[in-house]
Amino acid sequence: MRSLVLIGHGSHLNPESALSVYRYAELLRTQGVYDEVVEGYWKEEPSLRQVLRTCASTDVTIIPMFxxxxxxxxxxxxxxxxxxxxxxxxxEGVARTLGGRTVRYTLPYGVHPAMTEVILERAREVLPDSSGEDTALVIIGHGTTRNENSNKVVHQNAxxxxxxxIFSEVHALFLDEEPKVTGWRARVGARRVVMVPxxxxxxxxxxxxxxxxxxxEGTVTTFTPEDGHEGQGEQTVYYAKPVGTHPAVADVIVQLALEARGSSVSDGDHALVHQAAWDALLERARRGLRLGEIMTSFQDGLYELRHALDEGRSSETLTTFVTPEGLRDHTRLSESGDYRPVHTLRNLRxxxxxxxxxxxxxxxxxxxxxxxxxxxxxxxxHxxxxxxxxTTARRQTGIYARVQKATPEQVEQVAQEVCGGCLKTRLWAGExxxxxxFGGVPGAIPCAEAxxxxxxxxxxxxxxKRGQKGGHHD
Structure with missing residues (x-):
């Protein structure tokens, strides 16, 4: 077996953040190039610390969806x-043998040479009749002063x-570094301007x-000299969709994975242990299983899942899902509409x-x-x-290195508030x-790491800043 892992940033606040990773994972599953496609996240679940454990195979290729x-x-x-x-x-990427598995880690998909064509496709979608005589292309990057490699790919494509x-002008402009996109009218002279994020x-x-x-003002916006730029003629901006949501990115991902180097190891203990876990789970599910806030039943070769508090309710009064993805999308929000980045919080819909x-x-x-x-x-x-x-605190870098200064009292106070609504038992805190x-206690779920x-x-x-206005994180 071979596993493909797509790594996204995710968000503690925004349920939309992971959608593009979901979409590409689903598309790649239908192609059948890999035996399984798994998503992992920095800010969602499964986390980067968990995701390899969820892979069934000992041959894993990891692609950062950046x-x-x-x-x-x-x-x-x-x-x-x-x-x-x-x-x-x-x-060629990085290859390691971890716990009897070959793990290959690639460059982010956005730096692959094929992304140049994706930029062109986005431009053609929004302005099919672009002409090199009067059309400029502006590639909009985020930019950052923290890493010099961040803007490199935007300049290279430009x-x-x-x-x-193909275009009379091509500019690389940025949100957070110079040259900034807000000054585009001082730089672009063409009458028509295609902007591709x-x-x-x-x-x-x-x-x-x-x-x-x-x-x-939408996909097409016309600016006149009266808009505050004297001496500049009328210009029309055609605003494209971001390159990362184009279907062709799935082909780029597969190409990146195929180019990753590193010899594979034969199936070993990890694959056997992973299979044993799910075999045990399915066996319990056939007899009726309670896990966290859900319960399962088995009849006529099919499994039914529902919230445990809905036990005994007529099926006609419940919304029925026949795909895992439909259930996922429905339960990403709580009953009150709040986003659930931590899935074991006791607020399942x-x-x-x-x-x-x-x-x-x-x-x-x-x-x-x-x-x-x-x-x-x-x-x-065991x-x-x-x-x-x-150990978790010492591993943090960047803006999160600050947690190393937290006192034990601060850690415990915050953990009591955050973890108090979670089903898991904090093994990392000594509980x-x-x-x-598996032993029949629905809420008996281990938490190995903060x-x-x-x-x-x-x-x-x-x-x-905790609890203050503007003190949220993402």
């Missing part, structure tokens, strides 16, 4: 995955497209920041049922409670090793868990 190289792809992701690598990733002579997803920047900062095959049940439980089956089984076999808070849900949500909340506490 648009450029930078702090996350060079520092955070390799560190959290335990790759023993920091700094720029070579073109140079490549400039050399091809070089972003991974349709999010806050592409939907709000850029349109607001540039006074865009009620009023639904899912009727699934054995294979789909496995996928649904993975989506509802990521890594819980694997970690609970590991705990029940092979789950907790990571103490001090004991004698048995898991999650990123708790880390972020402790950072806010140390900064004195």
């Amino acid at each position: 648009i450029s190289e930078g702090y996350f792809t060079e520092t955070v992701i390799p560190r959290e995955l335990g790759l023993g690598h920091q700094g720029p990733v070579p073109p 140079e490549l497209l400039r050399a091809r002579g 070089f972003f991974a997803s349709e999010g806050w920047h592409t939907l709000e920041t850029i349109p607001e900062d540039l006074n865009l 009620r009023g639904w049922r899912a009727v699934l095959s054995g294979a789909d049940l496995r996928r649904a439980l993975h989506l509802l409670y990521p890594a819980v089956v694997e970690e609970s089984h590991a705990h029940s076999t 092979s789950l090793r907790p990571t103490p808070w001090a 004991r868990l004698n048995q898991t849900f 999650c990123t949500y708790l880390v972020a909340e402790i950072r806010e506490e140390v900064a004195g």
Whole structure:
């Protein structure tokens, strides 16, 4: 078997952040190039610290779903995955043998040469009849002063497209560094201007920041000299969708994965342990299983999932799902409409049922409670090793290094508030868990390491911003 892992940033606040990773994972599953496609996140679940445990195979290729190289792809992701690598990733990627598995880590998809054509496709979509005589192309990057590699790919694509002579002008402009996109009218002389955001997803920047900062009124906006730029003639801006949401990105991902080097190891203990965990789960599900806030039943070869508090309710009164993805999308929000970045919080939405095959049940439980089956089984076999808070804190870098200054009292105070609503038992804090849900206790779920949500909340506490207006994190 071969596993493909797509790593996204995710968000503690915004449920839309992970959608592009979901979409590409689903598309790649249908292509069947890999035996399984798994998503992992920095700010969501399964976390970077958990995601390898959820992979069934011993041959794993990991692709960062980022648009450029930078702090996350060079520092955070390799560190959290335990790759023993920091700094720029070579073109052939990084290969390691971890726990009997071959793990290949590639460059982010956004730096692949094929992305130049994706930029062109986005431009053609919004302005099919572009002419080199009167049309300029503006590639909009985020930019940052924290990592010099962040803007490199935007400038490289601008140079490549400039050399091809398709447009009269090609500019690389940025949100957070010079040259800034807000000054585009002083730089661009063409009558028609196609703007293509070089972003991974349709999010806050592409939907709000850029349109607001540039006074865009939708896909097409016309500016006149009266708009505040004397001496500049009338110009029409054609605003494209971000390159990272184009369907062709799936082909780029596959190409990146195929180019990754590193010899494979034969199936070993990890694959057997992973299979044993799910075999045990399915066996319990056939007899009726309670896991966290859900319950399962088995009849006529199909499994039914529902909220445990909906036991006994007529099926006609519940919304029925027949795919794991439909159930996932429905339960990402709580009953009150709040986003649930931590899936084991006791706020799972009620009023639904899912009727699934054995294979789909496995996928649904993975989506509802990521890594819980694997970690609970590991705990029940005495092979789950907790990571103490001090170790987690020492590993943090960048803006999160501040948590190293948190006192034990601060950590415990924040943990009581954050973790108090979670089903898990904090093994990392020294709490004991004698048995898991495999032993028949629905809420007996181990927590081997402080999650990123708790880390972020402790950072806010140390900064004195927790609970204050504007003191949220993402």
